[in-house]
Amino acid sequence: MRYGLLVKGAPYSSQAAHSALRFASALLARGHRLERVFFYHDGVFNAARLAAPPQDEPHLYDAWCALNAKHGTQLQVCIAAALRRGMLDAREADRHGKSGHCVEPPFELTGLGQLIDLGQEVDRLVTFAP
């Protein structure tokens, strides 16, 4: 089956991202395909490239990147939700005159339309919210 995930919880603030990653590995282990993870609401903070959790805790950012590297899962972040929370990629930082950026590939800023598109494209779209 083809799956999509919608993550609406910030990393380490709620269980949403942890659960989403475990669900992702379980479905991949069963031979299903994970097309895309869409980050919305406070879930956009999962795309913060500067995340530096203590070494004895799961590194959620690295886990998302590994999902992309190993399985080709797209990591898409709602641009409107991201910008107002200070989550800019290099292009948006330049456009808004900011000196740094915290979103970079494999995460990409994209429109909310991609979430709607994902819902139509996959067999199951599963939400992980706080």
Place this chain on the structure above:
Amino acid sequence: MTTPVPVEGDLLVILRHSPHGSSWLREGLDAALVAAAFGQSVTLLFMANGVLALAKGQQAGPLGQKGTAATMDMLAMYDIESLFVANDALAEFGLAQQDLMLPAAGLEAEAIAELMAGHRQILTF
């Protein structure tokens, strides 16, 4: 109030948060508008604190929040006219149909289950 027959559609957006205090309602309405703009038939269901989104006479919050009343006014423009509200939540807040800014059909719990079953996809905010 008689319970109407629940409709079917592509996407049911369930709104459970009030206009101020968090961005859940606003971001949920945004998702509904985008889905409608993509040509999906969208139904909204206001439950729990979300029924406050329908209350008349809202203003911008004193903290500078824009609120959601203006977005609610845009729903018709996006052809989102299938609006439902949970009767128990209306009663909890002492709201009646005449207190609502848009016409929303009241649903009892069993009808809500039917409404959910009639949609291919559900997003909850």
